[in-house]
Amino acid sequence: MDRTVLIVDDDRKLQILLVKYLESYGFKAITVANSESVMRSLRSDAPDIIVLDIMLGRENGLDILKEIRKQSSVPVIMLTAKGEETDRIVGLELGADDYLPKPFNPRELLARLNSVLRRSAGDNNQVHSTTTGNLVCGGFELNTDKRTLLIRNKEITLSTTEYRIIRTLIQNPNRVYSRDELMNIARGKDFMAFDRSIDVHISNLRNKISEVAPELKKQIKTVWGTGYMLEDEGETE
Numbered sequence: 290m291d292r293t294v295l296i297v298d299d300d301r302k303l304q305i306l307l308v309k310y311l312e313s314y315g316f317k318a319i320t321v322a323n324s325e326s327v328m329r330s331l332r333s334d335a336p337d338i339i340v341l342d343i344m345l346g347r348e349n350g351l352d353i354l355k356e357i358r359k360q361s362s363v364p365v366i367m368l369t370a371k372g373e374e375t376d377r378i379v380g381l382e383l384g385a386d387d388y389l390p391k392p393f394n395p396r397e398l399l400a401r402l403n404s405v406l407r408r409s410a411g412d413n414n415q416v417h418s419t420t421t422g423n424l425v426c427g428g429f430e431l432n433t434d435k436r437t438l439l440i441r442n443k444e445i446t447l448s449t450t451e452y453r454i455i456r457t458l459i460q461n462p463n464r465v466y467s468r469d470e471l472m473n474i475a476r477g478k479d480f481m482a483f484d485r486s487i488d489v490h491i492s493n494l495r496n497k498i499s500e501v502a503p504e505l506k507k508q509i510k511t512v513w514g515t516g517y518m519l520e521d522e523g524e525t526e
Contacts, residue, residue: 291317294402295336297327297353298368299346307340310395316402322346324353331361338406340398341385342368343376351379358384362436364405364449368393381489384448408449426459427521428505440501450475451494454487455519458509462521465512491517
């Protein structure tokens with residue numbers, strides 16, 4: 290079955306190029322150019338992944354990403370201006386799964402699409418084959434079917450990367466993970482990381498947790514010079 294990719298870009302020439310290229314590799318490609326069309330396609334087409342340009346004429350792709358994340362955890366690859374680290378950081382904070390600076394080679398986009406989809410499929414396979422219930426640790430409960438975090442019966446929506454990070458920490462409390470280890474687990478070794486990538490995701494997780502239970506965000510500990518760990522006082526190190 291074809292995988293459906295939703296391309297959000299107002300450059301008609303680029304739309305045509307990407308549709309032709311991606312469909313030659315087995316994708317069903319849908320193109321839209323504004324937020325209204327994105328949300329409509331999200332409901333009617335159920336895309337497997339979204340490619341979202343941040344610079345969209347009268348609209349800001351980051352605002353569209355916010356709206357997507359209110360309704361769905363579908364993987365999103367951002368298209369950003371070359372060298373704009375701020376856009377990448379904000380996009381990751383809002384729940385994007387990967388990014389690609391413009392201009393880019395369609396082959397690199399194809400590689401990133403396949404990489405993100407493989408990680409997503411791997412998560413699903415692992416959950417269904419090895420998980421018999423939710424993961425619980427130190428006040429956190431991770432719903433592995435819905436990929437949401439439950440705290441005090443309140444559900445927190447997670448991006449794919451946030452889910453993989455918190456799942457790893459919950460499964461291995463009191464273990465310190467380096468930044469590189471977490472990024473390899475969350476994104477894969479082919480991810481085009483920059484220095485602050487993992488810090489952005491950890492900060493985003495803490496902020497989401499803090500909205501429900503401020504004291505619990507402290508359980509995600511920073512181990513200076515090394516990385517991060519989830520502290521669980523019920524476990525021995």
